[in-house]
Amino acid sequence: MDTLILARLQFAITTIYHFFFVPLTLGLSVLVALMETFYVRTGQDIYKRMTMFWGKLFVINFALGVVTGIVQEFQFGMNWAEYSRFVGDIFGAPLAIEALLAFFLESTFLGIWVFGWDKLSKGMHAAAIWLVAIGANISALWILVANSFMQEPVGYVLRNGRAEMNNFFDLLLNPNLTVQFPHTVLAGFTTGAFFIMGISAYHLMRKRESELFRRSFQIAATIGAISIVLVVLNGHSQAQHMIESQPMKMASAEALYNTEAPASFSILTIGDLTQRQELFSIRIPRLLCLLSYNQLECEIKGINDLQQEYAARYGPGDYIPPVAVVYWSFRIMVGAGFLMLGLSLYALFMVMGDMVGSRSKTLRLFTYAIALPYIANTAGWTLTEVGRFPWVVYGLMRVEDGVSLMVSAGNVLLSLIVFTLVYAILVVANIYLMSKYARIVPDAGKKGGSSDPAEQLPSLVGAQD
Amino acid sequence: MDLNTLWCILIAILYIGFFLLEGFDFGVGILLPFLSRDKDAKKVDLKRRVMLNTIGPHWDGNEVWLLTAGGATFAAFPEWYATLFSGFYLAFFLLLLALIVRGVAFEYRSKDENPRWRTIWDWCIFIGSLVPALLLGVAFGNLVRGVPIDASMNYVGGFLYLLNPYALLAGLSTLVTFTLYGAIFLSLKTTGELQQKAQSLAGRLWVISVILLLALLVATYLATDILARLGVNPGAVPITGMVAILLAGYLLRRKRDGWAFAMTAVSIAFSLATLFMILYPRLMISSLNPDWSLTIYNASSSPYTLRVMTIVAVIFVPIVLAYQGWSYWVFRKRIESKPQTLTY
Numbered sequence A: 001m002d003t004l005i006l007a008r009l010q011f012a013i014t015t016i017y018h019f020f021f022v023p024l025t026l027g028l029s030v031l032v033a034l035m036e037t038f039y040v041r042t043g044q045d046i047y048k049r050m051t052m053f054w055g056k057l058f059v060i061n062f063a064l065g066v067v068t069g070i071v072q073e074f075q076f077g078m079n080w081a082e083y084s085r086f087v088g089d090i091f092g093a094p095l096a097i098e099a100l101l102a103f104f105l106e107s108t109f110l111g112i113w114v115f116g117w118d119k120l121s122k123g124m125h126a127a128a129i130w131l132v133a134i135g136a137n138i139s140a141l142w143i144l145v146a147n148s149f150m151q152e153p154v155g156y157v158l159r160n161g162r163a164e165m166n167n168f169f170d171l172l173l174n175p176n177l178t179v180q181f182p183h184t185v186l187a188g189f190t191t192g193a194f195f196i197m198g199i200s201a202y203h204l205m206r207k208r209e210s211e212l213f214r215r216s217f218q219i220a221a222t223i224g225a226i227s228i229v230l231v232v233l234n235g236h237s238q239a240q241h242m243i244e245s246q247p248m249k250m251a252s253a254e255a256l257y258n259t260e261a262p263a264s265f266s267i268l269t270i271g272d273l274t275q276r277q278e279l280f281s282i283r284i285p286r287l288l289c290l291l292s293y294n295q296l297e298c299e300i301k302g303i304n305d306l307q308q309e310y311a312a313r314y315g316p317g318d319y320i321p322p323v324a325v326v327y328w329s330f331r332i333m334v335g336a337g338f339l340m341l342g343l344s345l346y347a348l349f350m351v352m353g354d355m356v357g358s359r360s361k362t363l364r365l366f367t368y369a370i371a372l373p374y375i376a377n378t379a380g381w382t383l384t385e386v387g388r389f390p391w392v393v394y395g396l397m398r399v400e401d402g403v404s405l406m407v408s409a410g411n412v413l414l415s416l417i418v419f420t421l422v423y424a425i426l427v428v429a430n431i432y433l434m435s436k437y438a439r440i441v442p443d444a445g446k447k448g449g450s451s452d453p454a455e456q457l458p459s460l461v462g463a464q465d
Numbered sequence B: 001m002d003l004n005t006l007w008c009i010l011i012a013i014l015y016i017g018f019f020l021l022e023g024f025d026f027g028v029g030i031l032l033p034f035l036s037r038d039k040d041a042k043k044v045d046l047k048r049r050v051m052l053n054t055i056g057p058h059w060d061g062n063e064v065w066l067l068t069a070g071g072a073t074f075a076a077f078p079e080w081y082a083t084l085f086s087g088f089y090l091a092f093f094l095l096l097l098a099l100i101v102r103g104v105a106f107e108y109r110s111k112d113e114n115p116r117w118r119t120i121w122d123w124c125i126f127i128g129s130l131v132p133a134l135l136l137g138v139a140f141g142n143l144v145r146g147v148p149i150d151a152s153m154n155y156v157g158g159f160l161y162l163l164n165p166y167a168l169l170a171g172l173s174t175l176v177t178f179t180l181y182g183a184i185f186l187s188l189k190t191t192g193e194l195q196q197k198a199q200s201l202a203g204r205l206w207v208i209s210v211i212l213l214l215a216l217l218v219a220t221y222l223a224t225d226i227l228a229r230l231g232v233n234p235g236a237v238p239i240t241g242m243v244a245i246l247l248a249g250y251l252l253r254r255k256r257d258g259w260a261f262a263m264t265a266v267s268i269a270f271s272l273a274t275l276f277m278i279l280y281p282r283l284m285i286s287s288l289n290p291d292w293s294l295t296i297y298n299a300s301s302s303p304y305t306l307r308v309m310t311i312v313a314v315i316f317v318p319i320v321l322a323y324q325g326w327s328y329w330v331f332r333k334r335i336e337s338k339p340q341t342l343t344y
Helices: A003-042 A045-079 A081-115 A122-151 A168-172 A175-205 A210-245 A247-253 A287-293 A303-314 A323-352 A360-368 A371-386 A409-437 A458-464 B003-035 B041-055 B059-076 B078-087 B089-111 B115-145 B165-189 B192-223 B237-253 B257-279 B303-330
Strands: A156-159 A162-165 A265-272 A277-284 A391-393 B282-284
Touching: A003 A045, A003 A122, A003 A175, A003 A210, A003 A371, A003 A409, A045 A081, A045 A175, A045 A210, A045 A409, A045 B059, A045 B078, A045 B089, A081 A122, A081 A162, A081 A168, A081 A391, A081 B059, A081 B078, A081 B303, A122 A168, A122 A175, A122 A391, A162 B303, A175 A210, A175 A323, A175 A360, A175 A371, A210 A247, A210 A287, A210 A323, A247 A303, A247 A323, A265 A287, A265 A323, A323 A360, A323 A371, A409 B089, B003 B041, B003 B059, B003 B115, B003 B165, B003 B192, B003 B257, B003 B303, B041 B089, B041 B115, B041 B165, B041 B192, B059 B078, B059 B089, B059 B303, B078 B089, B078 B282, B089 B115, B115 B165, B115 B257, B165 B192, B165 B237, B165 B257, B192 B237, B192 B257, B237 B257
Parallel strands: none
Antiparallel strands: A156 A162, A265 A277
């Protein structure tokens, strides 16, 4: 295997692994901040215990998001040195700004929040977790400024053999960013909401701490329903934007080999990847037109025509991304998204009817549904990143031109194997602690940071080994 | 002063800030197995928890100085970022690995009672602190000594090239000095037996640190082109760094731990500043041909990007300094050996 394939594999593994933890950080930080705000406002102890319970799970998850992010920042230089040289003038700035504006904020105030229960006033303590939440979400903004440049380069000029920034505000107003940032952040809120609903449902079925978890479920169901509705609507505008900015990604996501007018929407397509044609397909006529342009008449360009067009513009070469991966990741993301939409509306219906505690059979669904946002998040990024191939920066630089020249395949392989193993071990430790602390409810009156759950609730610790 | 110089200074400040802050928490991590020795396993665990809680609220924020320095390197000098990180590949791989396990270990270590669980994470903290403390010195030693960089700015030396005597001496110097720095920090932040042990260990570590730093100073005159005065004349800066570490030893004996800590910090800051002064205006010295060195001009971003970044830095660096300083103020008290008050 050569350096390119290994470096791509490493990027994929690191990114997917990193984004396994990040969405929960984005959403849960805001939800915990809301809970603590309720505590400050009402003075009710139950909200403090709620904050402490979900806050502990937040911290366990946060640690892994942070450490995998370190690799993200440095692997551009390590594995993708030529890419870094070519786009560094533009790409480095958002990464540096992310560290300065977001990383400092979230890490400093998380330290203050975790250790400062007895040292700060209630209001200041709640402000600390809000600053963590703001930091986390600002971080998402800046990394998406960087990613949006790869999807849709703007604000640059080609000079001195590289892409140089000529308008910083164009980067911030990148049309891709304006659809991608809300989608990502709202997906994070949805992840946080499903996480809370799932674990609350687990406790409600067992009639433990019913009041605490009923209220948690209510807050999460409300935020979750708003978020998932907005994610779906926003995803719709994102797809409409994609068809303009990256038509090949859209055609692949629809497995649309030949240009169609009016274009149909694929429910299931099985294609011949080498012959570039479909073998079997169930399609809804005109639906793709409706989705893409809000009208029934349109023409959507197919993969084969786009390939010819690109070859004429950029020179001979293969401009088709791995269609099966793009097609299925799109369908998995959308499928999981609609399942979440349905469940969220159902949860809201239960909350409105004050039936959360009484429907213990359907509650089980919500525990299983914790998996859904993770599936959707992973599939979504796979679609975004794999669908961009063969480009690393769309229309400007191909993936194979970005890889480091002097790094040997052996070195990349070594780091790939070791990182993957370490990630695997850490995820086991993470799941172990998560499932342990998801079962332990902190006592009232104890301080938040206490690390001895056994002292807090001896009766519930039986589950730990 | 042009923006390229300004950014060279800013990045130097970021690395110095990182050494000053994360330096002592690396030290605490390295001292974890040594200062916690006790016959009673419960007491060992309690001592370790006290040590970890001294840096608990701070280590993550301290580490962001490295991430910001890395990001700023990428933004201001992309060629430097690309050459350095792809060139010192295995060194950075080990550094990242260490930081990963260390960060998770801090959070996870005390969240389970099982002694084996805790022992494993304690090892992660120890190794995860020791490896970066050593590697950072090795990396900076190589930067100032010069490494084989070809005409197209690619490092062509391999990993073993980095392990030359000068760079290893620099690595040992950072390792021992950070450990000393951590010991003094612990004597400021703990009470009772732990405080006494930290104080007496600091006295012993100081001797080794002074010997190493003196050797490094002499070796720097021999192994680098400092005497050619290609960069800025460091003048009295290296000597001041030496005087500061000597003063730290005197202050340690007088039990003036706060001042000893400050003097150790001055010594670390001035040593790293010396290094950047020798380098300037170069960022990475090519040992093959002086013309192939990366400089603040041939490795830099465009003037426009540097302007944008300058505005961002001018606004936000003071804000960061203010709230990070405040967080140290909030947690200024010593950590008591009472289990119920410990978070980690």
